[in-house]
Amino acid sequence: MNESIRTRQRTGEEETESTESESTACPECSGSLVVDDEHGETVCTDCGLVVESDEIDRGPEWRAFDSSEKDQKSRVGAPTTNMMHDKGLSTNIDWRNKDAYGNSLSGKQRQKMQRLRKWNERFRTRDSKERNLKQALGEIDRMASALGLPENVRETASVIYRRALDEDLLPGRSIEGVSTASVYAAARQAGVPRSLDEITDVSRVEKSEIARTYRYVVRELGLEVRPADPESYVPRFASSLELSDEAEHRARQLLQNAKEQGVHSGKSPVGLAAAAVYAAALLTNEKTTQAAVSEVADISEVTIRNRYHELLEAEQDLPVA
Numbered sequence: 001m002n003e004s005i006r007t008r009q010r011t012g013e014e015e016t017e018s019t020e021s022e023s024t025a026c027p028e029c030s031g032s033l034v035v036d037d038e039h040g041e042t043v044c045t046d047c048g049l050v051v052e053s054d055e056i057d058r059g060p061e062w063r064a065f066d067s068s069e070k071d072q073k074s075r076v077g078a079p080t081t082n083m084m085h086d087k088g089l090s091t092n093i094d095w096r097n098k099d100a101y102g103n104s105l106s107g108k109q110r111q112k113m114q115r116l117r118k119w120n121e122r123f124r125t126r127d128s129k130e131r132n133l134k135q136a137l138g139e140i141d142r143m144a145s146a147l148g149l150p151e152n153v154r155e156t157a158s159v160i161y162r163r164a165l166d167e168d169l170l171p172g173r174s175i176e177g178v179s180t181a182s183v184y185a186a187a188r189q190a191g192v193p194r195s196l197d198e199i200t201d202v203s204r205v206e207k208s209e210i211a212r213t214y215r216y217v218v219r220e221l222g223l224e225v226r227p228a229d230p231e232s233y234v235p236r237f238a239s240s241l242e243l244s245d246e247a248e249h250r251a252r253q254l255l256q257n258a259k260e261q262g263v264h265s266g267k268s269p270v271g272l273a274a275a276a277v278y279a280a281a282l283l284t285n286e287k288t289t290q291a292a293v294s295e296v297a298d299i300s301e302v303t304i305r306n307r308y309h310e311l312l313e314a315e316q317d318l319p320v321a
Helices: 002-008 012-024 067-073 107-124 128-147 151-166 175-189 196-202 207-221 230-240 245-261 269-283 290-297 301-316
Strands: 033-036 041-044 050-052
Touching: 128 151, 128 175, 128 196, 151 175, 151 207, 175 196, 175 207, 196 207, 230 245, 230 269, 230 290, 245 269, 245 301, 269 290, 269 301, 290 301
Parallel strands: none
Antiparallel strands: 033 041, 041 050
16 A cells, blocks of 8 residues: 555656556566557567557558559548649539439439539639639640640649739739740740740730730749750650651750850740751751741741751861860
């Protein structure tokens, strides 16, 4: 009795240490404890005493035999993304009038789902700013898909537009104009640039407005956008023309030689890339025409001819090693 009273009168620190030691040691023989996840028990390895039973299994109820299968069976939901105005945190109600088993809904259930969709859309866009953002992000996704831009470019373009909206840069400018400028800037930042003519083809605004809005957004947000490298256009042009890897490599060499000679200064990177691809195709004995390159690069044949001669002259002027 006296020992139990003295034990209760220990300091708080000693009680904590005693509790921690009991949680990791067997209360009978002070042996080490192990957790049996399969049976949900904590067992002593020395004497076999079951210290705890019926424990909660916090792991998944399914099995996975490789990392890809584990990712497919994960139930944590989609990650947040800047490509949606609410960052993907709200609920989406499917437009198809079918239940979880693929069966069609009855007429009464369809009316109910339509009413739920309507109210869900109203709750997702609570004010004009969110409606603006939703429309703009839809435009960014549409243009990026038409241009074949990767997901990281769409994410960057969405962040640029959000910054422009927060900085109050939209008054006096159209949503489509700022969205297009964001896509143009994001593509150049990611090293997969598209020409202004290509951007204009998929946009809903004029080329002059895109260029003006782009300069304004870059200046006001302080974006670091380097001049487009002609070499970044070469893989896309060569792929569209179905040229070999040898021709693509030769085109890169021509552009590198032009940089060493300073020929690229003040020239359109798209024109230089198109001319380099055309010259490389001729040098590697692959059939292509100026008209085909012009159509792929969306640039005139006259520009291709002029840059073509400049690139060949730059290569001839290189010092012999």
